[in-house]
Amino acid sequence: MNSNLENIENIFKQMSKDNWDINNELKWEFTFFDKRKSKLKKIASHLKKEYKFNTKEIEKSELGDWKLEVFKKEILNPNELHQINLKLNHLANSIGIELFDGWSVEKINDF
Template identity: 35%
Template sequence: MDSSLDHITALFAQMQASGFDTSAPLKWCYYFTDAQMAPLRPLFEQLRDEGYANEYIGQVEEGQPWTLFMSKTELLTPALLHERNLVFNQLAAHHGIAAYDGWRVEKMTLFNPE
């Protein structure tokens, strides 16, 4: 995934404008894709051991690339997210994975039963 710090900084401003509290922990989701599942398995295990949650590993449809979708709830700044993207690009290359396919963020919701 190719992304600059300037681009990520602009995305954080857009997130704040649309109601994300970027000064609080958010659920950050990351995607890796490959034609085969085998290279995704060691990365899955590594990220799991580093505190990431497994959201999905599989194929949406037969013949489509395999996707590893991991998440972690934490506080990130634009600089930290940029560094994470660089590290994930390196991890994908190290594990022979075709692509670190990017990220998304989700607002945290609190459950109040009342």
């Protein structure tokens, strides 16, 4: 995944326009795919330990690969999100994960 700070800044501006309270905690979710479940278990363990991410169950995707979703509830600004994306991209590459698919965000009261 290519992380672009300018795009993230624009997304944050749009979120504010859409009445998202970006100054309070939101649920930030990051998704990984790989054909090998063991690789996803490895990155999940690292993300829990080093970054205090919560993890969902690793499950089969519609395309047959394994899918890992990790999330955190926190307040982020565009630069912090960009830095997280860069770190996760680097970590995924170093472990040999096939795809770091990026991030999504939800309001806390939406889940």
